[in-house]
């Protein structure tokens with residue numbers, strides 16, 4: 001039986017291990033800390049198509065993510081659930097009501113029969129009843145639409161259990177130092193030989209190639225995203241255009257708290273992955289722009305941050321919009337980028353790439 005090594009115990013590594021084991025290979029996963037402790041446990045906890053990606057015309061990716069959203073919701077209902085999201089529209093909201101309506105119509109169409117429920121428009125008076133804590137001055141109304149929500153850490157552990165049932169060996173506290181084109185993998189004390197190595201180390205993917213003196217087809221833009229948590233839970237989820245910016249933030253009920261995120265701050269792998277004071281203030285300001293129960297940074301219960309491994313192609317700037325990409329060199333398959341929601345689809349594509357390796 002062919003022996004495959006996976007490097008990285010985030011959701012993309014775990015889903016790759018699961019798919020490759022399903023295809024009948026012997027799989028060993030190396031994680032330098034513990035599984036599901038890095039980016040994959042610091043997400044906004046949404047299983048979503050990504051409404052905002054429609055503005056970048058990423059229709060294929062949104063469609064794939066909506067299909068995957070439906071899969072997680074129907075197969076693991078104990079750790080996932082649909083979430084109702086309100087998109088309030090004010091006099092000064094940058095995107096017009098009709099543009100938002102078009103986006104939501106398309107979002108429903110792309111979900112097809114996987115749709116949770118179609119979006120709806122509420123007039124201001126009806127929306128105020130639905131969302132009594134929303135500021136009412138200048139409120140024109142709002143859309144209600146649906147996405148999925150998860151406990152990302154527990155859902156990742158669920159995937160790990162599925163993989164282990166198929167015989168995947170998960171080795172924690174095992175940092176991979178270097179990989180070679182012939183399938184050799186080097187850890188602190190040893191070298192092992194594999195038929196294929198899958199480098200799926202999230203934000204650390206390119207640095208592992210660099211340490212191994214190997215080229216990379218893509219570079220990663222490392223962008224930190226932070227969240228803050230308040231102790232009183234919102235009654236519903238909100239999709240909030242950030243005033244004066246093209247960005248959006250979410251305010252979500254999550255495990256008895258309110259989760260507000262996220263930010264976008266460029267960083268290096270050497271910097272600590274924590275929420276800065278400026279990010280905390282930014283998120284409090286976004287919250288206060290919409291809700292009547294004004295908050296201060298002193299009301300923040302907890303913060304957490306992760307680093308998005310966003311890809312851009314070294315030779316083609318247009319490809320920066322791609323969500324994930326695979327590269328094969330020798331016996332190494334490298335995974336660049338990848339959302340939480342689409343990790344299972346990504347894992348399947350990695351498994352499809354394995355038999356091609358000679």
Ligand SMILES: Cc1cc2nc3c(=O)[nH]c(=O)nc-3n(C[C@H](O)[C@H](O)[C@H](O)COP(=O)(O)OP(=O)(O)OC[C@H]3O[C@@H](n4cnc5c(N)ncnc54)[C@H](O)[C@@H]3O)c2cc1C
Nearest residue numbers: 008010011012032039040043044046176202225306340341
């Ligand atoms: C702020 C934020 C919010 C997000 N929200 C969402 C969301 O709501 N929905 C969604 O679908 N997506 C979301 N994403 C995207 C998603 O969370 C990530 O793209 C995804 O979790 C990346 O998973 P990964 O397995 O590739 O990386 P990681 O989870 O970072 O896993 C990589 C693993 O590799 C290990 N590793 C690194 N180097 C080595 C080595 N040399 N040897 C052994 N192990 C190594 C690391 O320790 C780590 O555990 C969000 C991302 C961020 C940052």
